[in-house]
Amino acid sequence: MKIPETYAAIITAAGRGTRAGGDVPKQWRSLDGRSVISRSVSAFADFPRIIVTIAPEDMERGIDDLAGPVVLVTGGETRSASIRAALETLEGSGVTHVLIHDGARPLVPHEVIRGVVEALEAGAEAAAPALPVTDALWRATEGRVTGTASRDGLFRAQTPQGFRLDAILAAHRAFPEGGADDVELALRAGLSVTVTAGDENNLKLTWPQDFARAEGIMGAAMDIRLGNGFDVHAFTQGDHVWLCGVKIAHDKALLGHSDADVGMHALTDAIYGALAQGDIGRHFPPSDPQWKGAESHIFLRHAIELARSMGFTLSNADVTLICERPKVGPHAGAMQLRLSEIMGVDPDRISVKATTSERLGFTGREEGIAAIATATLIGS
Numbered sequence: 001m002k003i004p005e006t007y008a009a010i011i012t013a014a015g016r017g018t019r020a021g022g023d024v025p026k027q028w029r030s031l032d033g034r035s036v037i038s039r040s041v042s043a044f045a046d047f048p049r050i051i052v053t054i055a056p057e058d059m060e061r062g063i064d065d066l067a068g069p070v071v072l073v074t075g076g077e078t079r080s081a082s083i084r085a086a087l088e089t090l091e092g093s094g095v096t097h098v099l100i101h102d103g104a105r106p107l108v109p110h111e112v113i114r115g116v117v118e119a120l121e122a123g124a125e126a127a128a129p130a131l132p133v134t135d136a137l138w139r140a141t142e143g144r145v146t147g148t149a150s151r152d153g154l155f156r157a158q159t160p161q162g163f164r165l166d167a168i169l170a171a172h173r174a175f176p177e178g179g180a181d182d183v184e185l186a187l188r189a190g191l192s193v194t195v196t197a198g199d200e201n202n203l204k205l206t207w208p209q210d211f212a213r214a215e216g217i218m219g220a221a222m223d224i225r226l227g228n229g230f231d232v233h234a235f236t237q238g239d240h241v242w243l244c245g246v247k248i249a250h251d252k253a254l255l256g257h258s259d260a261d262v263g264m265h266a267l268t269d270a271i272y273g274a275l276a277q278g279d280i281g282r283h284f285p286p287s288d289p290q291w292k293g294a295e296s297h298i299f300l301r302h303a304i305e306l307a308r309s310m311g312f313t314l315s316n317a318d319v320t321l322i323c324e325r326p327k328v329g330p331h332a333g334a335m336q337l338r339l340s341e342i343m344g345v346d347p348d349r350i351s352v353k354a355t356t357s358e359r360l361g362f363t364g365r366e367e368g369i370a371a372i373a374t375a376t377l378i379g380s
Contacts, residue, residue, distance in 0.1 A: 001114055006096040008049035013037045013103035014075025014082045026205050027103045028061060032218055035065050036205060039106035046309035049095065053082035080178025087169045098168065100182050101160035104205045107217055110311050115196040116162040125191045126163045128183050129198035130155035157181060158198040167191055223379035225312065227274025229266040234368040243321060244335035244352055245297060245342060250326045254369060257286040261296035263319050266373035271303040274377045275310060297342045304343040312377040314345050321354040322363050322370040328354035
């Protein structure tokens with residue numbers, strides 16, 4: 001489902017997390033090559049607004065690590081104070097609902113997030129994911145079992161926890177002392193909280209061994225998708241061509257409904273293909289006049305944002321341009337940088353190269369240019 005424009009996500013990352021060990025707070029530790037908090041933020045990439053609460057001393061680190069449409073808010077002395085600070089920034093912004101998530105839960109599945117949103121859209125005052133307690137419960141004193149407790153009706157709470165903005169902000173203002181989580185404050189304020197489906201993989205990194213468990217989950221749950229794209233555009237009269245986002249002087253132009261960037265079109269289709277989401281024509285019909293002469297970065301950016309909203313990151317992309325002229329080699333580096341800029345990935349994950357068809361076929365006769373692209377997406 002598409003996240004409504006009036007929703008925002010708040011992700012907490014102002015704590016110190018000392019129980020997890022390490023030289024830095026757990027949210028800034030690396031988890032398979034990326035910081036924990038950056039993975040948590042990526043899970044909410046399809047939200048119109050993302051706010052991250054950060055300790056003052058971590059602000060510079062946050063600016064460097066969390067580039068993109070993320071608002072950083074200075075956190076308070078407690079978790080509740082940090083969340084209230086974030087909530088206050090949203091008052092009067094047009095946001096109606098907010099999901100509050102622990103930054104130390106980097107593996108939250110998209111199904112868990114969608115479950116909370118769907119409950120709120122269905123009319124719930126508040127909604128939060130949880131898992132029923134299935135183990136036996138004991139009471140113990142000085143290392144000895146002293147009794148048992150019933151597990152009936154008990155759940156293990158998770159995040160994100162979702163609320164109407166006005167209701168949860170009022171709860172935080174009414175109970176500034178805070179609580180174990182935002183659901184506790186909601187209950188004190190008289191809100192009804194709907195339980196949605198949690199997930200065992202949505203663990204909160206608390207102890208040193210949790211990092212090893214998280215890496216194991218990531219390895220077991222990795223979803224690798226491979227897509228390919230192919231495109232052709234004929235030459236027409238003109239004085240330049242667009243190839244992979246770079247304008248190159250030429251004695252001809254490429255003919256197309258948009259700017260006819262054959263390389264970018266092939267790469268866009270490769271990403272759509274890996275997602276099983278059709279091709280450019282499905283998302284941007286050529287029969288629609290609004291796309292007449294459109295710049296192709298619009299298509300590529302839509303494809304990569306769709307991939308992120310579905311829980312995928314681009315591992316690598318490879319584009320091959322097939323033509324006799326113009327010469328691509330002198331421009332390949334600029335094309336690589338431009339594609340990386342559009343997609344928000346490192347340049348070393350993108351390859352742009354060219355070949356001729358040895359004077360054979362329509363490319364050999366210089367009637368047009370063809371492009372082949374491959375994209376690898378990784379989801380978890």
